[in-house]
Each structure stands twice: as C-alpha cells, then as structure tokens.
Amino acid sequence: MNIQERKVGVIGCGFVGASSAFALMQSGLFSEMVLNDADRAKAEGEALDISHGLPFAKPMKIYAGDYDDLMDCSILVITAGAGQKPGETRLDLVKKNVGIFKSIIPEIAKRNYEGILLIVANPVDILTYAAVKLSGFPENRVFGSGTVLDTARLKYLLGEHLSIDNRSVHAFIIGEHGDSEIAAWSSANVSGIPLNDFCELRGHIEHDESMRRIAENVKNSAYEIIEKKKATYYGIAMSVRRICEAIIRDEKSILPVSSMQHGEYGIHDVSLSVPAIVGRGGVERVVSIELSPEEKEALQASADTLKKVIGDAL
Numbered sequence: 001m002n003i004q005e006r007k008v009g010v011i012g013c014g015f016v017g018a019s020s021a022f023a024l025m026q027s028g029l030f031s032e033m034v035l036n037d038a039d040r041a042k043a044e045g046e047a048l049d050i051s052h053g054l055p056f057a058k059p060m061k062i063y064a065g066d067y068d069d070l071m072d073c074s075i076l077v078i079t080a081g082a083g084q085k086p087g088e089t090r091l092d093l094v095k096k097n098v099g100i101f102k103s104i105i106p107e108i109a110k111r112n113y114e115g116i117l118l119i120v121a122n123p124v125d126i127l128t129y130a131a132v133k134l135s136g137f138p139e140n141r142v143f144g145s146g147t148v149l150d151t152a153r154l155k156y157l158l159g160e161h162l163s164i165d166n167r168s169v170h171a172f173i174i175g176e177h178g179d180s181e182i183a184a185w186s187s188a189n190v191s192g193i194p195l196n197d198f199c200e201l202r203g204h205i206e207h208d209e210s211m212r213r214i215a216e217n218v219k220n221s222a223y224e225i226i227e228k229k230k231a232t233y234y235g236i237a238m239s240v241r242r243i244c245e246a247i248i249r250d251e252k253s254i255l256p257v258s259s260m261q262h263g264e265y266g267i268h269d270v271s272l273s274v275p276a277i278v279g280r281g282g283v284e285r286v287v288s289i290e291l292s293p294e295e296k297e298a299l300q301a302s303a304d305t306l307k308k309v310i311g312d313a314l
C-alpha cells in the first residue's frame, strides 16, 4: 500500500498514546491520524476529544481505526502495553509487554507495512529488539524513543542548574532507557564550551557532586513521577513529537533513539540508545561520540543487562 507522508497512527491510547496524539495534533506535521486501542471505545473517545481542539490548530482528520486503516501511515507510534506500577522497574514489565507485541507486530508485518515503527512502550529497548525480530522489517525502519526523554530531562536539569536555555545544552543520556543508563558527561557542552568550564563560569565548582546528583535525578524521574501521579506522559509525548518531526521533515537530526547495534561502540545484537541520524528513512546511521573509558565500560554493562533480559524473555 502506498504510504501517505502526512498520515500517522498511534497504537495504544492510554496516558502515553493519548498525550502523544494530542502533541502530534498540535504539531501541524500531519493531516490525518488514526488511533488504535484494544479498547475501541477508548480510541474513539480520544479521537473525539482531541478533534475538538482542531479549530485552534491546523485542519486534520482524526479517527479510531483498525490495522487496515493504519497500513498507509508513514509512522506508527506503538505505546500499547502496561505501564510501570509504583516500585516496579521497566524490566519487570518485559514479559507482559512482549506478549502484547507478539499480538501487534505480526498483524502489521503480515500486511507488508512499509512505513516506520516508532516503539515507545517499555521496556523500550527490549520491545524495539522484539519488534525488529517479529516484523523482519529493515532495521532503519524500526527503532525506539530510547533515551530521547532521559536526554530531555538531563538538558532540562542542566539548564536549571546553570540558569541557561536548556536548548543550548548539548549532552546525551545513552544506553538502556532505564536503570543502567549513562550520562555521557565527557562529551557534554554548552554551545561548544566544555560542561565543567561552563559550570565554573556560572559559579559551580563541585563538579563530581553535581554530575552525580543530576544523573541520579534523571534516572529516578520516572519513579518519582509515577509515585506522585501514577504515570509519566507529557515529556514522552513531546519526545514522540520531536522524533516524528525529524522523520517527516527529513531533518537528519541527531537523536539518542534506541536502534539495533552492529559494533559502532563494540556492541552487537542489542537495541539501545546512542546518538543517531534520524530522517525520512528512519535511523540513517549511528554516530560515534567520544566516551571516557568509564563511560565505555558502563555502556557495555548496559548492553549486557539488556542482552540478559532478551535471553530470558524472548
């Protein structure tokens, strides 16, 4: 089926799917959006509610649909799956959500879908790997939101710490979207100025303490939000919008999405986040950033953690 560039689908319309759909509606990137959920009434309700904002945005068709309606979407955003319960790690979710993916991905694969699968449900790295294997699609077309959200949290916190526009902060969280993620401090900078130099410019000299505190804060953000309001969804919705923008506008933006690894960082046969060029074809290629020996070791450990889960769960 011919892909409609300006048509997007969202599979799973819970907190994350509905918020992402709301953000996508406001983005003006698409002229048509199909919402799909195992609970059809939920998808219909969200489609109606979101449509009522259209007079304040740009014209577009938004409706609930089934797999056949999704097949000419340029991007399918997959958020279907249970969320983390308080105290539960993302990896605890794995068996439940792999089961859900085993019902969704073959439906898409058997219809020879030709667009991009953007995986958002958790554990996102494991589910991206599962989606690649279950679909058999080219790997550039199947990737996860990965640490795009964690990286946004890092930039936000550094922006606050330094009292600076967080968009001027260049820094990545890499590895697993989860407990073994790594703040790649050695390449972090503010508009080209090494991070520690910029910190000193702003009167901060306790570098190790600040880095430890901020990285922990990023890692624990999801737990804290879930404890307080049961789910996280606005930050991820904006991350989904940003990734879709990079694809639809063929921006070739460098984003830390979760993609299949083939040795760029000495890591193979696992999907995790490292900076990658994202454009119309999906993930064009992974790029190598300078990592310290400790960061390299931590990235390898993160890959090993994920591989163990893949071994146990798939």
Ligand SMILES: NC(=O)c1ccc[n+]([C@@H]2O[C@H](COP(=O)([O-])OP(=O)(O)OC[C@H]3O[C@@H](n4cnc5c(N)ncnc54)[C@H](O)[C@@H]3O)[C@@H](O)[C@H]2O)c1
Residues within 6 Å of the ligand: 011, 012, 013, 014, 015, 016, 017, 036, 037, 038, 039, 042, 079, 080, 081, 082, 083, 084, 093, 097, 100, 103, 104, 119, 120, 121, 122, 123, 124, 145, 146, 149, 177, 231, 232, 233, 236
């Ligand atoms: N990647 C990230 O950064 C990130 C951030 C936040 C949440 N998440 C993850 O996103 C997922 C969704 O979270 P949520 O809070 O929206 O959960 P939720 O329970 O509110 O929504 C999940 C939705 O999926 C639907 N669903 C289940 N099986 C389905 C199927 N086979 N087909 C279609 N729909 C199906 C459910 O009916 C439900 O509406 C979770 O796995 C969560 O951990 C990821």
